[in-house]
Amino acid sequence: MSGLIRIATAECFTHGKIAREIHAFSQGYPLSYKWTINPKNYKLSLIAGLFIPTISGIKKILKFEPLPPTEVIDDIKVYDETADKKMAKKMAMAIKDITGADVGIGTTAGVGRGGIAVISDEIEAIGSSDVYADLRSSPATEIMKRQQSGVEKALKLLEDTLPSII
Amino acid sequence: MSGLIRIATAECFTHGKIAREIHAFSQGYPLSYKWTINPKNYKLSLIAGLFIPTISGIKKILKFEPLPPTEVIDDIKVYDETADKKMAKKMAMAIKDITGADVGIGTTAGVGRGGIAVISDEIEAIGSSDVYADLRSSPATEIMKRQQSGVEKALKLLEDTLPSII
Numbered sequence: 001m002s003g004l005i006r007i008a009t010a011e012c013f014t015h016g017k018i019a020r021e022i023h024a025f026s027q028g029y030p031l032s033y034k035w036t037i038n039p040k041n042y043k044l045s046l047i048a049g050l051f052i053p054t055i056s057g058i059k060k061i062l063k064f065e066p067l068p069p070t071e072v073i074d075d076i077k078v079y080d081e082t083a084d085k086k087m088a089k090k091m092a093m094a095i096k097d098i099t100g101a102d103v104g105i106g107t108t109a110g111v112g113r114g115g116i117a118v119i120s121d122e123i124e125a126i127g128s129s130d131v132y133a134d135l136r137s138s139p140a141t142e143i144m145k146r147q148q149s150g151v152e153k154a155l156k157l158l159e160d161t162l163p164s165i166i
Numbered sequence: 167m168s169g170l171i172r173i174a175t176a177e178c179f180t181h182g183k184i185a186r187e188i189h190a191f192s193q194g195y196p197l198s199y200k201w202t203i204n205p206k207n208y209k210l211s212l213i214a215g216l217f218i219p220t221i222s223g224i225k226k227i228l229k230f231e232p233l234p235p236t237e238v239i240d241d242i243k244v245y246d247e248t249a250d251k252k253m254a255k256k257m258a259m260a261i262k263d264i265t266g267a268d269v270g271i272g273t274t275a276g277v278g279r280g281g282i283a284v285i286s287d288e289i290e291a292i293g294s295s296d297v298y299a300d301l302r303s304s305p306a307t308e309i310m311k312r313q314q315s316g317v318e319k320a321l322k323l324l325e326d327t328l329p330s331i332i
Contacts, residue, residue, distance in 0.1 A: 020217065056213055
């Protein structure tokens with residue numbers, strides 16, 4: 001493949017911030033993430049960035065049956081880290097399929113460091129943030145730290161993936 | 167209706183920020199918007215917040231045929247203000263239908279102040295931001311000012327709409 005790389009995200013704990021960073025980079029005004037790739041070498045397009053915190057949103061928009069959560073609080077799903085990784089992969093694959101993107105990105109985090117998935121036809125990269133938190137009990141500051149780490153880790157995984165796509 | 171008010175957004179120029187403000191408010195840690203409603207009186211749930219800057223994203227995810235844009239730049243649609251208002255309404259209705267939300271919110275802005283729509287079964291509120299900009303030629307600072315105004319106007323429209331929903 002060459003030319004425009006089309007990306008779509010389905011995000012939970014990163015609140016659509018991965019999508020916003022990619023879109024801003026593609027439009028020539030990068031936000032807070034320090035990209036290491038050269039925009040002249042990589043022309044990206046964000047098809048869509050979906051923030052989906054709820055079980056019903058997953059079902060209705062991504063159209064798959066979510067893994068059974070450990071807990072559900074006001075329709076918001078809570079998984080452990082192992083299940084978060086599986087769910088992130090499912091979310092990445094679903095949004096990639098629905099939009100016909102070259103790369104799908106999925107994120108979700110309940111109890112633990114969360115799950116991050118970057119999926120293309122060539123590569124499947126699964127990871128976590130560097131910050132442990134518990135959606136049910138951690139203070140907002142910890143949840144925000146995990147989010148920030150998750151956004152950075154996802155974009156790093158994306159950057160690592162791009163050379164194999166072009 | 168009483169109890170939980172379920173909201174979903176399909177956003178373009180507001181980049182999913184309306185959704186993030188609603189979700190944060192609903193979780194008890196409001197971000198930058200100064201809400202005037204009392205969280206004890208209004209229990210909100212954000213089902214999903216979709217940032218969709220592209221024509222193909224609209225077609226694939228919201229599943230309707232967009233109005234013909236004035237211009238398309240790398241799959242990103244550009245409308246004038248009249249068409250933006252019509253498109254914002256279509257986006258709000260589509261995401262409301264897909265998710266089964268009580269309230270759907272749509273936003274898009276090309277040339278002009280943009281279009282904002284807040285749709286429930288009871289009310290249809292259509293507005294614009296307070297800032298003129300041209301997606302094709304305005305500096306990023308102006309585009310950001312329009313975005314900020316758009317987020318605030320949309321949340322104000324939502325607050326005005328809520329009493330008729332409960």
